[in-house]
Amino acid sequence: MVVVIGFVEMVRVTGYRSQLVIFVSMAVFNHQAIIKVVISVNKQLSGVSTTQTAEAVQVNEPLNTGHLNDLLRQQLRPVKSKQAPKNVNAPLPAEVQQKNLLSIVDESVGSMLGESKLNRVVLHEQLSKLYYQQKFIYEQADISPALRKRQFIAQSGLIMSPDNCITTQLDDLRVNAFVRGIDQALSHKFTSHQGPLHIVYPACGPFAPLLLPLIAYYKTQQKYTPQQLQITLIDLQEGAVKSLEALVETMGIKDYVRGVLCIDALAYWPDALAVDMVILEAMQHGLSSEGQFCIARHFARLLSPQGCFIPQKISVRAMLNSAQKEFVEQWKNSEYLSELDMDPAIKSARIDLGEIVSLTAESLLTLPEHVLDEHTRLIECGKATIPMLPEKCAEQSLLLCSQIDVYGDIRIGEYDSGITHPLPDPQVCINFIPRENRPGDLLLNSGDTIHFFYRLNGLPGFLATCYEGEVSHD
Ligand SMILES: C[S@@+](CC[C@H](N)C(=O)[O-])C[C@H]1O[C@@H](n2cnc3c(N)ncnc32)[C@H](O)[C@@H]1O
Numbered sequence: 001m002v003v004v005i006g007f008v009e010m011v012r013v014t015g016y017r018s019q020l021v022i023f024v025s026m027a028v029f030n031h032q033a034i035i036k037v038v039i040s041v042n043k044q045l046s047g048v049s050t051t052q053t054a055e056a057v058q059v060n061e062p063l064n065t066g067h068l069n070d071l072l073r074q075q076l077r078p079v080k081s082k083q084a085p086k087n088v089n090a091p092l093p094a095e096v097q098q099k100n101l102l103s104i105v106d107e108s109v110g111s112m113l114g115e116s117k118l119n120r121v122v123l124h125e126q127l128s129k130l131y132y133q134q135k136f137i138y139e140q141a142d143i144s145p146a147l148r149k150r151q152f153i154a155q156s157g158l159i160m161s162p163d164n165c166i167t168t169q170l171d172d173l174r175v176n177a178f179v180r181g182i183d184q185a186l187s188h189k190f191t192s193h194q195g196p197l198h199i200v201y202p203a204c205g206p207f208a209p210l211l212l213p214l215i216a217y218y219k220t221q222q223k224y225t226p227q228q229l230q231i232t233l234i235d236l237q238e239g240a241v242k243s244l245e246a247l248v249e250t251m252g253i254k255d256y257v258r259g260v261l262c263i264d265a266l267a268y269w270p271d272a273l274a275v276d277m278v279i280l281e282a283m284q285h286g287l288s289s290e291g292q293f294c295i296a297r298h299f300a301r302l303l304s305p306q307g308c309f310i311p312q313k314i315s316v317r318a319m320l321n322s323a324q325k326e327f328v329e330q331w332k333n334s335e336y337l338s339e340l341d342m343d344p345a346i347k348s349a350r351i352d353l354g355e356i357v358s359l360t361a362e363s364l365l366t367l368p369e370h371v372l373d374e375h376t377r378l379i380e381c382g383k384a385t386i387p388m389l390p391e392k393c394a395e396q397s398l399l400l401c402s403q404i405d406v407y408g409d410i411r412i413g414e415y416d417s418g419i420t421h422p423l424p425d426p427q428v429c430i431n432f433i434p435r436e437n438r439p440g441d442l443l444l445n446s447g448d449t450i451h452f453f454y455r456l457n458g459l460p461g462f463l464a465t466c467y468e469g470e471v472s473h474d
Contacts, residue, residue, distance in 0.1 A: 074146060091140050098250050101133045102220055105251070109217035112179045120336070124172045131169045134207050134247060138166060141246040147239035154236060156266055156291025157460045162206040162239035169209040173338065174281070174417035178210040178310065181407030182279060185308050186224070189276065192306075196227060198258070198273045200302075202234040202265035202295055203282035206243035210279055216251040226255035233260045234268055265295045274304040280311075286400035286423025287316060288461040293359065293379070293454055300364035309361040311412075313405040316462075318353040318384045318450065322394035323424055325349065337421075339413030351396070353384035356452045356462070370453075370471065381452040383467055386430060388446045398428040398450075400462055428464050442466065 092100070108126035143162070151161040169175065189197055201211050215231060218224045233244050241262040248257050261268065265282075278299045283292035296309070303309060330343045357367070357379075368380040389396060399422040404412040414420050427440045428450070434441060442464055444450065449467035454460070 092136075094250070097133075097137065098252060101130075101137070101250055102216060102252075104129045104133055105213045105216045106220055109179060109213050112176050113183055113217075118176065120172060120338075123176055124170070127170050127172055127175060130213060131167070134169060135166060137246050137250050138162075138206060138243045141242050143239045143242045147237070147242070150237065150239065153458045154264060154291070155458060156264070156294040157458060158289045158291075159236055160205075160290070162237050162243060165205040165237075165240065166207055166243075168205060169207050171417050171419075174412055174419065175209055177404075177406045177410050177412045177416075178279070178281065179214055181410040182211065182214060182277075182310055184410065185277065185310060185407045186229075189308065190224075190228070193276070196230045196273070197276045198230050198232070198270075199277040199279060200232045200234065200268070200270075200275050200299070201279045202268060202299060203280065203291065204233045204235055204240075204244070206235070206237070206240040207247065208233050208244055210281060212244075212247055212251065212253070215253050215256050219251075219253055219256070229256055230258045230273065231256055232258045234263060234265050236262065236264050238262055265291070266298050268298075268302070270302055275299070275302045275307055276304055277308045277310065278303055280309070281419070283314070283419050285419055285421040286402065286462065287314070287454070288423055289459070291460060293460060294456050296359060297364045297456075300361045303361055307361070308407075311404045311406045312360060314359040315355055315403050315405070316357050317355050317401045317403075318382075318452070319399045319401050319422070320351040320353065320386070320389075320396040320430070321346070321349060321399055323397040324394065326397070326399065326422065327424075337415045339416050339420075342415060350399075351387065351389075353386070353450070354382065356382040356384060356400075357454065369456075375457055377456040378463065379454040379456060380471065381454055381462070383449050383451045385449045386444060386446050389431060395432065396430050398425045398430065398464065399423065400425065425462070425464060 091097075104126065108123075108130050111122070111126060148163045149161050151164065152159050186197070199211065201208055204211070211231065211233075215229070218229065233241075235241055235244065241260055244260045248254055248260065258273065278296075280292065280296055280299060282290045282295055284290050287293055292314075300309065325346045330346045331337065334341050357363075370378045370380065372378060401414055401422045402420045403414060404420060406412060412420050414422060427438070428442050428444060430444050431446060433443060444466060451465045451467040451471075453463045453465065455463050
């Protein structure tokens, strides 16, 4: 069973008949495992009142208060049974569970690392089988419903609930790129590395999907031993940690695991073993909501001098395009979303304003920071000047477009995963005045320069400002 979670972007485009509501239903909340996209466009706002639209956004957006309120209500009036509903099937004997899991691990990881050309349908089928095996173990683990659903905001950003995170295993192109990238990085590292190589995977989620299957594969294939590889898994959610412990046990890979830590990744400091590799993927599109930037900054400081950060680079560019073309017309007849499936004409109609940030282990240490108070820091990013636009051109939306270089030439392109979908900034109004003024709107015209900052607080994301000279450093 796949949970379909609606995802809504409201794109405010112009001052006259101007609201465009795009419903993208994805089986995996911002991660694109499902490939079915339902786009409903309401150009004229017919039948959709402002209130309805606002409610739709409330219900569907990831950072909503609904989940938090539900949880608080449950805490005020707890239901009698605190046990998670167990899988209706009787638990399988441990050896059978292990055999089933390891067999699909071998099949799926083996084909990701194999030579044959990527077949997305086959990859997706294999990851689905892997997902259901892991989900079975997750459901058998002793995790209360409250822990499974717990979702909150921490210093680094949104902390998604374990129930919402497990489906990231299905995000096929992303998982494939990371598994291949990590394997390639390890084979390069082992040409020179002495002693056990220590991999730390902060914000790994309940399945640690980018690493645990790979480690189980190494064990069954006898590729790397626990004397060569040691891993530390970190997650702030107790439910995720319980799930990780159950998976490590079932996969029979305890010897590889240095620790499964239930802490905020920002509180991690290495012990005797230096950090040789960091694997981090805690992001949503346009680096919004979750703590990727903040956690990456912390770990860039902890990485050993020859250490390797996976992904090696996240690049975000500012672009302009018509939202109608970019998000609606482009996908009208598509069954799949991926960079390869983008419409060449619509892609080339974009106006590229340039890269606004490039996150690498090195840049993370040097990007200028402005400390506003103990809760808010702003990282200074790039500038982009809005060119003169033809008078008759369609209304332009500001898009934040990400690409991820996982390792070497292995990359995740735009639309390959929910994390690389372009993020529109509906508050930046270019060459138009919105009908209704909302707090946070930024009215800009051709010739203006946008100066981007990144908010490091509980609500992380890019902040567009109008450039009016350099900002003084603290
Ligand atoms: C989207 S999920 C898992 C993503 C996983 N890395 C993957 O690749 O599929 C995000 C996980 O990161 C964890 N997380 C987010 N911020 C964290 C932080 N500051 N410290 C520890 N865990 C964090 C959440 O608890 C959640 O389990």
